[in-house]
Amino acid sequence: MSNALNNDQSQLTLAEFAEINDRRASSYAFLSRLFAKEVDPELLDHMHNMKFPMNTGNSDTDEGNRLLAGYLSNIWDGTLQELAVDYVHTFIGSGIDAFSAAYPYESVYTSPKRLMMQEARDEVLAIYRSQGIEKALSWQEAEDHVAAELEFMAALATRTADLCREENEEAVTRLLRTQRGFLADHLYAWTGMLTADMRKYARTDFYKSLASLLDGLLGSDLETLNNILGPEEA
Template identity: 45%
Template structure:
């Protein structure tokens, strides 16, 4: 976890003169960090490291998210106690809810947002599983929640980013997956996260996710032009 956060922090501070290979590694680090934060609750080490994320006065969603997450970590006077309990409760509130229907939480599955009845295990899961297979990406040990879980889709993008130096075909695959899958449902999930979250940590994570995906789309649009 320490390496993921340090790599992501370095990536966010990288200048615009990086070579394409460096940019691909930078992007992979951020995708990996986001996948980790959506996969499970934050622990004391995670919270402490996130407090070191670089801050800026920019008004974009990613900068706002980093400010919220960073400030939450910095104001955590007792990371071993109340704050970790608060985050664990908020994780359940935001992503699991009370389980009565598909509108009780920001369920982190594409199937929920892509199906009219907001159900799990729907066509979206089959589609992304087929895409992973077509890209020769085997199911990862961390994909315990399913192929269309947000953490799995983010980790898939991380894997593609780490393949070589950003060859045009690989970049085109990233662009297509980002546009036809992640950006097709994440904005709705992010809006639900902000609605259900009681902590700035998960409100910030929603902003950071949506903001980064928007920035990455801009990058891929330019790279694939």
């Protein structure tokens, strides 16, 4: 690998690094799906058949896996409805002000009045467009919804994997910097508050585990990108 990338990863071939980025993309896409809408029967069945690593090296991820595996060990015919109710309770709430749920929008946590569609949304929209990405017509939520931001990271990770396979190191490095910047300036900057609220409002271990899994993925991914790219240039 080139000098642009840190020594920690210097033993990896581009092909191996492509696989790592495929896994990154899968992780981001998986969490995006869990935030985007309620769990459906196929997804629940798929998750029930998954295996969750116990010791990933990240305590948040380990906690999330433990809670999730425990919840999935006790599903029954009424679980889908229970999860649908908790999805609404956690992310939509039943109050009349901005303090009754874990609203999954960056603008809510970064604007003075906890409103949606504020500066954060405009900024991420500009970033998406700079990468040639726009939200799908079927997606009715704002662009700074956590599911959209996670899917954006998944898309960039997939592109990184493709560039690795094309052996375009320069483009890989550029794209990794974009991802680090988006994580540090946007996604990771506000989701700590989201996950704190999720732990407060979620009633099922399913959505409590999602908070830990999100913290774990973003924290470890930012650390990985910093290790690969070295310190940020001033």
